[in-house]
Every structure is written in structure tokens, then in C-alpha cells.
Amino acid sequence: MTDETETAVATPESHAPEAQDRLSPDFVRAILDLVESGDVEAVREKVEPLHPADIADLVELTPADQRQPLAAAISGLIDGEVLAEMNDWVRDALIDSLEPHELADIAAELDTDDAVAIIEDMEEADQRAVLRALDPDDRAAIEEALSYPEESAGRLMQRELIAVPEHWTVGDVLDYLRGEEQLATDFWEIFVVDPAHHPVGTCALSWILRTPRLVSIADVMKREQTLIPVDMDQEEVALIFQKYALISAAVTDDSGRLVGVITVDDIVHIISEEAGEDALLLSGAGDGDINEPIRDTYIARVRWLIANLFTALIASSIIALFGGAIEQMVALAVLMPIVASVGGNAGTQTMAIVVRALATNQLTQSNTVRMIRREILVALLNGGTIAVLLGLGAGLVFGNPALGGVIAAAMIINILVAGLAGVLVPVAFDRMDQDPAVASSVFVTMVTDSMGFLAFLGLAVASGLVGW
Amino acid sequence: MTDETETAVATPESHAPEAQDRLSPDFVRAILDLVESGDVEAVREKVEPLHPADIADLVELTPADQRQPLAAAISGLIDGEVLAEMNDWVRDALIDSLEPHELADIAAELDTDDAVAIIEDMEEADQRAVLRALDPDDRAAIEEALSYPEESAGRLMQRELIAVPEHWTVGDVLDYLRGEEQLATDFWEIFVVDPAHHPVGTCALSWILRTPRLVSIADVMKREQTLIPVDMDQEEVALIFQKYALISAAVTDDSGRLVGVITVDDIVHIISEEAGEDALLLSGAGDGDINEPIRDTYIARVRWLIANLFTALIASSIIALFGGAIEQMVALAVLMPIVASVGGNAGTQTMAIVVRALATNQLTQSNTVRMIRREILVALLNGGTIAVLLGLGAGLVFGNPALGGVIAAAMIINILVAGLAGVLVPVAFDRMDQDPAVASSVFVTMVTDSMGFLAFLGLAVASGLVGW
Incomplete structure (x- = not known):
């Protein structure tokens, strides 16, 4: 993904946070009325400008029996990002109605962590069908993630990360980053690794930006870093992120090799879930989701x-x-x-x-x-x-x-x-x-x-x- | 703060996460025994390598009547970062024992949001004493923050941020960042503003790093952004960060001017608190802190x-x-x-x-x-x-x-x-x-x-x- 595609966003004003944050009942009703009247054009026109998280909310707020017609009307708009934001139960029902190759297309465009979140909840047979439809690289990445225990760091991490050797200069890093068209999504720090791919330090992007090209990356990086073992429970991971105010952290396997990165936006959901679920568990309401x-x-x-x-x-x-x-x-x-x-x-x-x-x-x-x-x-x-x-x-x-x-x-x-x-x-x-x-x-x-x-x-x- | 001071961290290995995450009872007891025996040297030697969050934990885990001797033994090590990480009740008790000028020294080295978090809980008279001891710039910043309602975005935000004009190129931004010695702490995105200081777009650092110098910043930035009104309740802010997976967001005043930035590490605490407090509130346990x-x-x-x-x-x-x-x-x-x-x-x-x-x-x-x-x-x-x-x-x-x-x-x-x-x-x-x-x-x-x-x-x- 290049910078140009990332920034090709046309909407000139930002949404008012109130509107972003909670879809109004009138808005939801208007869309459902349009769906019922079969006016697909008008529905798409209203839904297209929404943030993926809002499209996910719209589907959740739609009564179960009207979700299928809605999904049909906005097919194509429900992409991987929307699915990743969606409530588990609602997503599972929606996924059941998709063909494996459609799901594979969706999974292929996601980071490993989001793809895994979607695939891990599927039934064995569907899972295999989707994995078969993926290209070999994506499949290997997702299969490896699925080999880690549920709710572990290995499931949460994304494998897409920037790791550079210790002897590089800041200039080398800049040239590398500018040269690579295929770099994954946003990243917040780069990792410095030794020849055996063990992490030796971490470097926030702001430090790189503020340092002259000729300075060695080893002089900018911070050697003290918090490493997350790949089999650590996600609740433990969340506590560490919270305690040390981390934006991202390196994940290492048993032999100490850098295998992935966990970013705080994936952790925020877990912190909220883990903290909120205690009230539900104490009351005996189980997972207590209203879409269950x-x-x-x-x-x-x-x-x-x-x-x-x-x-x-x-x-x-x-x-x-x-x-x-x-x-x-x-x-x-x-x-x-x-x-x-x-x-x-x-x-x-x-x-x-x-x-x-x-x-x-x-x-x-x-x-x-x-x-x-x-x-x-x-x-x-x-x-x-x-x-x-x-x-x-x-x-x-x-x-x-x-x-x-x-x-x-x-x-x-x-x-x-x-x-x-x-x-x-x-x-x-x-x-x-x-x-x-x-x-x-x-x-x-x-x-x-x-x-x-x-x-x-x-x-x-x-x-x-x-x-x- | 320059890069050199930021990265002058001597410890070569990272701590094991287990040890980082929870101070062992033996470790705490060993330190308290040393405090009691008056061996200040040995205490400082053990506490110095700890992360600020761990020093805060150590103080919390110490029985109330032994906290004063401990604090005396490690005075100087309890800096602003440690206080910012500390439980409110424990911090208040500790702060009562400090002189206003000592507190002012601590507050001066912090970002506005952390300084405000410490000062807002103090009593009126102490607050005034600390504010008087601060230098005029810091005082103005903190007084302005205190003028916003409690638990609002204005209290959470830090005023230190990078804002650049729309006509700059990526190269201009890099030169500016490399030239400014006084830039605040880490930052994760820069904001693009119009001449009236209204935000017009935002730019993740990873996009800047991957773009050639001559490209205009206006071509790299994302125009669609989530703006947080300065008087928004912190719970609402937390929901927005969570929903849109934000790392940081611009805060604007009534006239739409950019006045600050909120970063996700400040939000993580709120998400956890707000989600966790429901179990306490439902049980009628109030704030329910064990240090109350x-x-x-x-x-x-x-x-x-x-x-x-x-x-x-x-x-x-x-x-x-x-x-x-x-x-x-x-x-x-x-x-x-x-x-x-x-x-x-x-x-x-x-x-x-x-x-x-x-x-x-x-x-x-x-x-x-x-x-x-x-x-x-x-x-x-x-x-x-x-x-x-x-x-x-x-x-x-x-x-x-x-x-x-x-x-x-x-x-x-x-x-x-x-x-x-x-x-x-x-x-x-x-x-x-x-x-x-x-x-x-x-x-x-x-x-x-x-x-x-x-x-x-x-x-x-x-x-x-x-x-x-």
C-alpha cells in the first residue's frame, strides 16, 4: 500500500464526534426503510461515507432478520475492517452467509491479527475452506498464528513490522522505508535486531525524525524494552501495556527471536473487555453480550x-x-x-x-x-x-x-x-x-x-x- | 530534551515481563527491611533500576506507616513520572509531606496532562503554592488546563504538540523537527493547521518517513480526522479512541482552534477505570480503591x-x-x-x-x-x-x-x-x-x-x- 492510496480521502470536513460516536435512531431507521423499499443506490450513498466502525455499528443495530437484506444492499462496503470492528456474534452470523473465496479476499487485505480474529471463531470446515482460498504467504502467516493458544500474544500480534540491523544509520532506515512499496499498515516504532533476529532495541519514529541522517540507529534506539513472550495471556499483555504506557511492543518466541508486534489499538479492546467482564461474571451473566x-x-x-x-x-x-x-x-x-x-x-x-x-x-x-x-x-x-x-x-x-x-x-x-x-x-x-x-x-x-x-x-x- | 538524553539508557537486557509486572513479596520485604535497618545506600541501589511504574507500585505495596521512611530513603527517585503512575490516595498522602517548591520542580518536568493530574487533586491552598513556585509558562499552561471541567478532554490533553502549516513539504517538517531541541516528549502524529490554527489534517509519522522530502505535507496528510472538543467528557473520549482505534487525536476549543493533543496511553487508564468501576458501582462499593x-x-x-x-x-x-x-x-x-x-x-x-x-x-x-x-x-x-x-x-x-x-x-x-x-x-x-x-x-x-x-x-x- 503506498502513501498515495492511504491518503486518497476526499471528504473535506471531519465528522462531528457526536454523529461519529453513536448512530442516531433516525439515521438507522431511514437506512432500513430504504433497504426495505429496495433503493440500493440510496442506501449505498448514505453508508459509503461512514467509518468502518460505524458501518459495523449499523449492522449491529439492525434487527437480526433485516441484517441479510442490509448486507446484500451494501455488499462490498462490508470489508475486512468493518468485520474486524463487528461484534463477534453478529459477525459470525454474517460470515456464515459468505462463500469461502469471498472471505479469503477479505482476510487477505487485513493484518494478520485482524484476519486471525475473524478466522479463529469460524467452524473447522469453514476455516479450512478459507485457508485453502488464501495465497500461500497469507495462509502460512495465519496458520502459524492459529497454532498459538487462544487469547495469547501470538493471536494478537501482527507479523507485519519493520526490523532493521544494528549497523544501519538513520539515513539507511529512511531510504529503506521510502523504497519499500509493500510495507504494511501504519507503524509506530521500528525494531533493531541482531543477525539472529533477536531484538536488541526499539526506536520511536519521533526519535528517527529528529535525528540527522548520519547518526547510527544504535545511538538513537532505546535498549531497554518490554518484550512479550508469544504465549503470554492477553490479559497479562493488557496489564503490561497499561502499566508501562506502551504504544507497541515486540513479541518474541521461545528462542527469543522477534516474531511480531502488538500495538495498543488491539489492546484497548482487551483492556475494556477484561475490565468490563468482571461486572458480568460477578453477576453470573457469562459473556453477557446483547447479540449473543x-x-x-x-x-x-x-x-x-x-x-x-x-x-x-x-x-x-x-x-x-x-x-x-x-x-x-x-x-x-x-x-x-x-x-x-x-x-x-x-x-x-x-x-x-x-x-x-x-x-x-x-x-x-x-x-x-x-x-x-x-x-x-x-x-x-x-x-x-x-x-x-x-x-x-x-x-x-x-x-x-x-x-x-x-x-x-x-x-x-x-x-x-x-x-x-x-x-x-x-x-x-x-x-x-x-x-x-x-x-x-x-x-x-x-x-x-x-x-x-x-x-x-x-x-x-x-x-x-x-x-x- | 535531545535524542541523546532520551536514549542514554544503560541497562543492556530487558527485564523479564514477570518481574516487571508484579514486584515479588520477597523483593518488597527485602527493601523494607533495608529501610528499617537504615541502609539507604542498599535501598537506592535496588530501587534505582526499576521502571517508574514499578517504583510507584513499590510505594503502594508498602504499609502506610512505612511509606514515609521509604520515601525519605529514595528521595529524588520519586520523580514526576513515578507520581503520575501512583494510586491517587497514596500520592496525595505522599504529596502532603513535600514542600511546594519540591512539588513545583516535579511538576515542571512533566507534560501538562501529568502535571494537571497531580495538581488537580491537591487542596486549594497547596495548589496555589505550587502554581506560584512554577515558572510563568508552565503556570499558565496548568492554570488553563485547570479551568476546564474535571474529567474533561481539557484536563487530559497535553499542550505539547507538533503543528505545521499546510504549505510545508516533508523536507521542511524534517528540518524543523531536527532543528528544534525543545520539542516535548514522544509524539505519534503531527497536525497540519491553517493560518487561524484550525486543524486541517493529520499525518502519522510513518507516512512522513516513507515520503520523499519534496512532497508537500498537504499531499501526505489525511484530511478526515477525529476532533475532540475540549469540554468533552473523558468517558466519551475513551469510547471514541476505542471505536476508531486512535493513537492520538487533536483537541479543539469552541472556536475550532487546535489547543492540545490526547494520546492513547492516557486513555488506556480511563478505559480500564470506566469499565472496571461499573462492577464496583453496581456493588455499592463506591470508588472502591484499596488505598482509600x-x-x-x-x-x-x-x-x-x-x-x-x-x-x-x-x-x-x-x-x-x-x-x-x-x-x-x-x-x-x-x-x-x-x-x-x-x-x-x-x-x-x-x-x-x-x-x-x-x-x-x-x-x-x-x-x-x-x-x-x-x-x-x-x-x-x-x-x-x-x-x-x-x-x-x-x-x-x-x-x-x-x-x-x-x-x-x-x-x-x-x-x-x-x-x-x-x-x-x-x-x-x-x-x-x-x-x-x-x-x-x-x-x-x-x-x-x-x-x-x-x-x-x-x-x-x-x-x-x-x-x-
Whole structure:
């Protein structure tokens, strides 16, 4: 791709960011009306000036049953860049309707990382068909990328990069860059390699631009660089990019050879996904995408609800133990859900903070004990406050100070237990190399529900407020 | 800053990413032991080779009461870059112990955006003292940045940027860049402006590097660019960077003049924060930082627990209405928390997905109705499944098929209500321009708790299973 084609953009004004950022409902409806009326010309005229990311959004915002006619009307406009921007589920459905050779054309024009993102989600047979239709170079690159584990640096990286030998001067680099017509897409730094293709340094383009031609590249480059092993998990990669504010980073294989480059624009999606998915995982909503097929959504969520049903049954069987006590004093049945509910909330607060701190490497073995002490202190303060409010209230409403005392004590106990469970459960999952966001919630809820009922009803009996 | 100083990095090898990414507990402990024994030399020797982000981490991982001695031992090593990387709370405490002129020295060496990030959190009096100690140029830049609203593009942007006139050639640009010793830090694109300093185009450095000297910059630049208004909210800025995979973007004032540039490395933190904070907000944990002072944590969380206490009281008063029914059949008290708990979970699942979809602009007015229909369908499937399991189980255990039927019906009703509340509550907050993550949880829980008890106990009475 030459500079001329890259810059042959005709639109003279920039879009207003508001319009760029969110397609208005009116705009979407107008396009769908045109699609329905069969006015392909008018549809293409409206869609053509859009940014690929906006075309992808347009398809996502279109109801599933109208996507096929829309895609047909704007065929050719849905290129690799649009597909790369598209929601996985929507893309998969669209890809199913394309022929392998059409897909191969699309994949061939993309960087390896984007091509891999599209191909990796396809079914085995379709994958093979597309790979067969690619030219041998592209196929080899994509097959190699697919040989790395899912969600690893090897899948994320693009193989297109600029690597130059250490003995070159800045002038050599400039001449090389000006001479090569076939250089891939935009790049932000060049890598300096030794004869065995091991990276020895990195050079931001701004440094090259500011340096006279005769200076050796070895004098401009920075030797200290962050190397990403090809099998590193993408979440780890994202944390490194974030921590060291990287724009791009070299990827090396087991023998330390430079095999690819990861750029921050690919990482931004992962940072957002990884950070955002914790809220979904904690709620038991799985991947929680609004474009996911209903069947997948149902399976993901119902499994969680069934798990929750079992924890509720445990809490319920604790209540059953105290059936006699409840018969004697119905107020116990009225008040007991409060103890469980507020305790559950306190546990969720702590858990959310701990899961986030673990995900961002803020909570490590160095400060776990400090964290536990901190949460105990917060729990005592919170528990004390709620206990006073609830104890006084219950004592007054039911005209029974002993009942107030029992519920106050139960409240403190449950919030304290909630705080401990909120730290210990996710930390334990993390130590066992399990994602703490996935299963912590079930366990913490089980603890706070059961303990809420047990502490309240148990204290009521133990204090002699009611008989067993 | 010249190239020579930028590249005068002596360390020949790159750090292993594992070591870079997380300071080992042994390393932290070894340093703190050295601090305690007063061996300042040894401490500095160990800390000096660390990346600024790692020095910041080291301070964060140090217990609060040992941070002051550590900071004293490595004074001088805690420079602006280290402070910019540091957790807000830890930084504030550290800054309180520094003199204004020391802070001014640190702020002067930073880009405007980093200096602003440090100064904006300080108290009014300290802020004024630091500003007075700065030289007039830096002061003007920082004061202007502080005049923009908090969390706006104006606070994020750096004013250091490269802007060139349209009539220049690539050669002119190269000569200019090589001639200026005072150019700020790294940059990734240059901006082309008209005589009124309005941006007319942007040019990635890689395009300049690949173009012969005589070509006009106007022929290389891309005219279509994403402009960020200076008062745009940072969350919106982050979404735009993410959507269009930007490395940097021009910031313009009300009259369309180029006033600054935002680069992706500043955005990466915001993307992560904004995406991650939803889990914290939904749980009612506030900002939820593990370094927050206990007092702030207590206030943030107890407010939420008190809100939760009131919603629990509403649910509780519904139970009280059915006191007579519970006295007749204690099984109702045993089973009722299950209906509320599973319903609450179902509501939380939907709510988490909707909040995330709203935050990422996936859920707009164009597809809200579709989303509601989708959630009703999922709720019917989930509700049906849980109802069958729970209905059969309860019917068998209590030997009472009518009881099983009542709890099954209540379960379907509550999961359906939960699904609707899970969509409508956050969407309503969003339409009212309120952050849906902040308050949705309280309302959804109130609905699912109350409806759980009301449906179950109400149906038990209405079906004649028990008397009123």
C-alpha cells in the first residue's frame, strides 16, 4: 500500500464526534426503510461515507432478520475492517452467509491479527475452506498464528513490522522505508535486531525524525524494552501495556527471536473487555453480550440461577431447623431476610473491590493481610452502624428490646462474616489460579445468606427469646 | 530534551515481563527491611533500576506507616513520572509531606496532562503554592488546563504538540523537527493547521518517513480526522479512541482552534477505570480503591447498606402482612427467601448486561425495544426451568403439591419481573442522564425482593393454600 492510496480521502470536513460516536435512531431507521423499499443506490450513498466502525455499528443495530437484506444492499462496503470492528456474534452470523473465496479476499487485505480474529471463531470446515482460498504467504502467516493458544500474544500480534540491523544509520532506515512499496499498515516504532533476529532495541519514529541522517540507529534506539513472550495471556499483555504506557511492543518466541508486534489499538479492546467482564461474571451473566444467541444466553444464565437455587436451599434448610421458633414468634420470619440481605450486600461490596484489585495486580501476597485487617475494620464500623439502626427500630416496632438486641448482634456478626468471605473467597480462587470473578459470588452469597439466618435465629433461641 | 538524553539508557537486557509486572513479596520485604535497618545506600541501589511504574507500585505495596521512611530513603527517585503512575490516595498522602517548591520542580518536568493530574487533586491552598513556585509558562499552561471541567478532554490533553502549516513539504517538517531541541516528549502524529490554527489534517509519522522530502505535507496528510472538543467528557473520549482505534487525536476549543493533543496511553487508564468501576458501582462499593482512607470507605459503603436496609424493610413489611399465613404454615417462611434470592440474581444478571451495553454504546434507542423482548424471552426460559425444579422439589419435600404449584408460579412471576426491572431501571437512569451503574442495583433489588415475597405469600393466600 503506498502513501498515495492511504491518503486518497476526499471528504473535506471531519465528522462531528457526536454523529461519529453513536448512530442516531433516525439515521438507522431511514437506512432500513430504504433497504426495505429496495433503493440500493440510496442506501449505498448514505453508508459509503461512514467509518468502518460505524458501518459495523449499523449492522449491529439492525434487527437480526433485516441484517441479510442490509448486507446484500451494501455488499462490498462490508470489508475486512468493518468485520474486524463487528461484534463477534453478529459477525459470525454474517460470515456464515459468505462463500469461502469471498472471505479469503477479505482476510487477505487485513493484518494478520485482524484476519486471525475473524478466522479463529469460524467452524473447522469453514476455516479450512478459507485457508485453502488464501495465497500461500497469507495462509502460512495465519496458520502459524492459529497454532498459538487462544487469547495469547501470538493471536494478537501482527507479523507485519519493520526490523532493521544494528549497523544501519538513520539515513539507511529512511531510504529503506521510502523504497519499500509493500510495507504494511501504519507503524509506530521500528525494531533493531541482531543477525539472529533477536531484538536488541526499539526506536520511536519521533526519535528517527529528529535525528540527522548520519547518526547510527544504535545511538538513537532505546535498549531497554518490554518484550512479550508469544504465549503470554492477553490479559497479562493488557496489564503490561497499561502499566508501562506502551504504544507497541515486540513479541518474541521461545528462542527469543522477534516474531511480531502488538500495538495498543488491539489492546484497548482487551483492556475494556477484561475490565468490563468482571461486572458480568460477578453477576453470573457469562459473556453477557446483547447479540449473543438466546440459547447461549439461556444456558449461561440458568446454570448460575440453578447454582444460586442450591445455595438458597442451604439457607432455607437452616430456617427449617428453627421452624418451631418461628411458629412461636412470627416477627422472626419478618425480620430474618433483612439480616441476610444487608449481609449479602456488604459481602458483595468487599468482593467487588477485591476482584478488581486482583485483576489490576493491586492486591498481591505483599498486602493481603493488610487488606483483611482493613476489611475487618470497615465491617465493624458498618456492622455497628446498621446494628444500632436496625436494633433500635426492631426493638421499638415490636416493643421487644430483647428482639432488637438479638437482631443487632446478628447483623454485626453477618457483616463481619461477609467482609471476611468477601476477601478470602476471591483470594482463594486467585491462589488456585481460577478467575475470582467467575465463582466468588455464589460462595459469598451462600455464606452471607446462611450465616444471616443462622446468627439471627440461633441467637434468638440461645438468648432465650424463644424456645427451640 | 535531545535524542541523546532520551536514549542514554544503560541497562543492556530487558527485564523479564514477570518481574516487571508484579514486584515479588520477597523483593518488597527485602527493601523494607533495608529501610528499617537504615541502609539507604542498599535501598537506592535496588530501587534505582526499576521502571517508574514499578517504583510507584513499590510505594503502594508498602504499609502506610512505612511509606514515609521509604520515601525519605529514595528521595529524588520519586520523580514526576513515578507520581503520575501512583494510586491517587497514596500520592496525595505522599504529596502532603513535600514542600511546594519540591512539588513545583516535579511538576515542571512533566507534560501538562501529568502535571494537571497531580495538581488537580491537591487542596486549594497547596495548589496555589505550587502554581506560584512554577515558572510563568508552565503556570499558565496548568492554570488553563485547570479551568476546564474535571474529567474533561481539557484536563487530559497535553499542550505539547507538533503543528505545521499546510504549505510545508516533508523536507521542511524534517528540518524543523531536527532543528528544534525543545520539542516535548514522544509524539505519534503531527497536525497540519491553517493560518487561524484550525486543524486541517493529520499525518502519522510513518507516512512522513516513507515520503520523499519534496512532497508537500498537504499531499501526505489525511484530511478526515477525529476532533475532540475540549469540554468533552473523558468517558466519551475513551469510547471514541476505542471505536476508531486512535493513537492520538487533536483537541479543539469552541472556536475550532487546535489547543492540545490526547494520546492513547492516557486513555488506556480511563478505559480500564470506566469499565472496571461499573462492577464496583453496581456493588455499592463506591470508588472502591484499596488505598482509600478507611473513613471514606466507611461513608461510601454504609450509605449504600442503609439504602439496602430500607429496601429490605419494604420487603419485610410485605412479609408482615402475611404473618397470619406464616403462623399457619411455617413452610412458607422456609421457602420464601428462595423466591426472593433467585429473582434477585436474575435481575442482577440482566442489569449487569444492560449497564455494560449502555456504557459501551451498544444499547441505544434504536434497539431498546428489541432488548426488552429478548430479556422477556430469556426470563420465561429461565423462570420456567427454575420453577419446574423448585416446584417439584418443594411439592415432594413438603408432600404438598399445591405448595409446589404456588412456589413455581411465584418463581416465574419474579424472574419475569426481575428481567423487566433489570432492563427498565438502568435504561430509565440513562435517559435521565444519570449513571445507571450507581443506583440501579438498589431499585432492582427492591423490586425483586418485594415481588418475591408478595408473589409467593400472596399466591399462597389467593390459592386457598392458607387463610389470610
